Amino acid sequence: MSSYKSTYLIIGGGIAGVTCVETLAILHPEESLVLITASSLVKNVSNVSFFAKTIVKFDVNETEASSLQKIHPNLQIIYDSLNYIDSKNKFATTDGGVRVEYEMMCLCTGGIPRLISEANKSKRILGIRDTESVQEFQKRLKDGRKMVIVGNGGIASEIVHATRGIQKVWVIRDDYISATFIDPGAAQFFQDTFNRKLEDNAAKNTIVRRHIFTEEDTLVSLNKDLKSAALGPDWYRKLEDLRNDHGEQELEIIYKAEVKSVSDIESEFPLRIELSNGRIIDCDFIVSATGVEPALNYKFDEEPIKGLDGGLSVNEFQEISIKDIFAAGDVAHAAWTHAPHWFQLRLWTQARQMAAMAAKSMHARKINEEVLQDFCFELFTHCTSLFGYRVVLLGKYNGQNLGNDYEILLRTTPRHEYIKFVLQNGKLQGAILIGETDLEEMCENLILDQIDLTPFGDEILNPDIDIDDYFD
Numbered sequence: 252m253s254s255y256k257s258t259y260l261i262i263g264g265g266i267a268g269v270t271c272v273e274t275l276a277i278l279h280p281e282e283s284l285v286l287i288t289a290s291s292l293v294k295n296v297s298n299v300s301f302f303a304k305t306i307v308k309f310d311v312n313e314t315e316a317s318s319l320q321k322i323h324p325n326l327q328i329i330y331d332s333l334n335y336i337d338s339k340n341k342f343a344t345t346d347g348g349v350r351v352e353y354e355m356m357c358l359c360t361g362g363i364p365r366l367i368s369e370a371n372k373s374k375r376i377l378g379i380r381d382t383e384s385v386q387e388f389q390k391r392l393k394d395g396r397k398m399v400i401v402g403n404g405g406i407a408s409e410i411v412h413a414t415r416g417i418q419k420v421w422v423i424r425d426d427y428i429s430a431t432f433i434d435p436g437a438a439q440f441f442q443d444t445f446n447r448k449l450e451d452n453a454a455k456n457t458i459v460r461r462h463i464f465t466e467e468d469t470l471v472s473l474n475k476d477l478k479s480a481a482l483g484p485d486w487y488r489k490l491e492d493l494r495n496d497h498g499e500q501e502l503e504i505i506y507k508a509e510v511k512s513v514s515d516i517e518s519e520f521p522l523r524i525e526l527s528n529g530r531i532i533d534c535d536f537i538v539s540a541t542g543v544e545p546a547l548n549y550k551f552d553e554e555p556i557k558g559l560d561g562g563l564s565v566n567e568f569q570e571i572s573i574k575d576i577f578a579a580g581d582v583a584h585a586a587w588t589h590a591p592h593w594f595q596l597r598l599w600t601q602a603r604q605m606a607a608m609a610a611k612s613m614h615a616r617k618i619n620e621e622v623l624q625d626f627c628f629e630l631f632t633h634c635t636s637l638f639g640y641r642v643v644l645l646g647k648y649n650g651q652n653l654g655n656d657y658e659i660l661l662r663t664t665p666r667h668e669y670i671k672f673v674l675q676n677g678k679l680q681g682a683i684l685i686g687e688t689d690l691e692e693m694c695e696n697l698i699l700d701q702i703d704l705t706p707f708g709d710e711i712l713n714p715d716i717d718i719d720d721y722f723d
């Protein structure tokens with residue numbers, strides 16, 4: 252059995268693990284660092300641009316793990332899978348029999364797709380997580396005539412947008428599309444983009460509306476066979492060129508339904524699906540884009556506390572319930588008392604922020620200094636693109652946990668922009684900004700500073716008024 256000694260031990264080569272390595276390379280390059288990664292390719296981030304203090308956009312690239320050695324002189328990489336953690340004696344072992352002693356460890360083992368429960372009934376049900384699973388999907392797409400997409404989050408939305416020349420049936424439990432990220436109004440905005448026959452001059456009609464809402468909150472297997480890290484924001488571009496674009500999108504959306512059963516059949520199509528609403532669909536394959544579950548494919552000497560989502564519960568310093576073990580990214584469950592406008596969603600940005608925080612905390616402990624939680628955990632921000640539009644989500648953008656006494660102020664210009672402000676007691680609690688709105692920084696300030704907007708009334712979203720002037 253080969254053995255190593257390290258001050259810091261990082262597990263996983265996804266965005267969280269690599270961010271942890273990079274941050275420690277800056278904070279503590281003289282200390283020994285071991286990275287255990289199941290894949291020789293790791294993720295890193297480039298072209299970081301800030302729309303505001305906490306709103307960040309960046310590209311995600313895949314690179315050889317060995318390239319990390321250029322930035323960290325004392326980094327050793329072990330290409331293997333973590334198998335067991337002995338937290339009392341402070342060592343970890345791998346599948347391949349390597350033993351690593353550590354002072355502090357950060358678990359960044361990510362997540363695996365949580366497939367529909369029928370997934371074991373057919374090989375034609377796919378999940379999407381890493382490069383290998385996308386290759387499998389591309390193969391099916393190339394030969395297939397009809398696919399069923401199940402789930403209503405990020406992956407399903409991107410697949411629906413990016414694939415062409417194949418019949419698509421999108422089965423969702425909600426009554427509007429892309430519910431993880433947006434509200435019914437924004438869903439309608441996007442659905443207009445599906446309808447290419449929309450009157451051109453509709454784009455000129457800007458509508459501003461205020462709604463007083465009395466609705467309820469809208470918030471909505473362990474697997475050792477890990478190959479590489481989760482894909483990045485642009486993964487679906489690989490799909491765009493794959494099929495010929497025959498013009499019209501062949502898309503059917505089935506609302507308020509779930510998969511009840513699946514069976515392989517010998518017919519025109521090889522797979523038959525029965526939905527909860529009684530509908531039968533024959534198709535070539537199913538993409539189950541139904542969320543992720545934390546990848547905890549290793550054992551501990553002492554069972555750590557986990558959250559309801561199965562992730563390792565971490566405090567505000569990213570430490571789990573076992574001393575000197577930290578966790579970041581999709582494997583972690585944010586168990587601290589959250590700031591009023593922050594909540595956890597398993598995203599690149601949060602994986603990166605948590606990992607940088609974990610690295611700072613480990614470093615602070617090593618040098619006996621205090622550390623404060625980073626400012627980025629004050630405000631939920633997500634910058635992405637959906638159906639070809641830039642989407643920025645801020646704070647409680649869907650009125651999450653605001654009860655039933657909040658107001659919504661909307662401004663929308665079909666095919667151009669959709670702006671939604673969520674207000675409570677006259678103060679901005681969250682926002683959805685779709686299109687090139689240029690409102691990110693102002694919204695960030697309004698949420699963080701909790702400025703009373705009552706005096707401005709609906710003018711706050713009047714497109715003819717430069718609202719920034721109010722706050723100069």
Ligand SMILES: Cc1cc2nc3c(=O)[nH]c(=O)nc-3n(C[C@H](O)[C@H](O)[C@H](O)COP(=O)(O)OP(=O)(O)OC[C@H]3O[C@@H](n4cnc5c(N)ncnc54)[C@H](O)[C@@H]3O)c2cc1C
Nearest residue numbers: 263265266267289332333361480481484580581597598599
């Ligand atoms: C298709 C797709 C598109 C996405 N698009 C976006 C997007 O546009 N924007 C966004 O913000 N987020 C997006 N996400 C989510 C984002 O990718 C994840 O939140 C993020 O990658 C999590 O990073 P991570 O480092 O925690 O986990 P991962 O990227 O899963 O990395 C975990 C790493 O740990 C390794 N590992 C696991 N177990 C072990 C073990 N026992 N020993 C050693 N190594 C191990 C794995 O092989 C992997 O390399 C997307 C996800 C998917 C699947």
Ligand SMILES: NC(=O)C1=CN([C@@H]2O[C@H](COP(=O)(O)OP(=O)(O)OC[C@H]3O[C@@H](n4cnc5c(N)ncnc54)[C@H](OP(=O)(O)O)[C@@H]3O)[C@@H](O)[C@H]2O)C=CC1
Nearest residue numbers: 367402403404405406407431471509540541542543597635
């Ligand atoms: N642009 C971006 O930012 C992107 C982000 N991602 C991230 O990658 C990860 C994986 O994406 P994805 O798989 O889309 O996960 P998401 O968590 O985004 O969405 C999962 C969706 O599947 C639904 N669902 C869950 N179980 C079932 C079921 N049994 N039957 C029918 N529907 C079900 C959920 O509904 P319900 O809410 O009702 O449970 C939800 O609509 C997520 O962390 C996501 O945030 C992925 C792609 C793009």
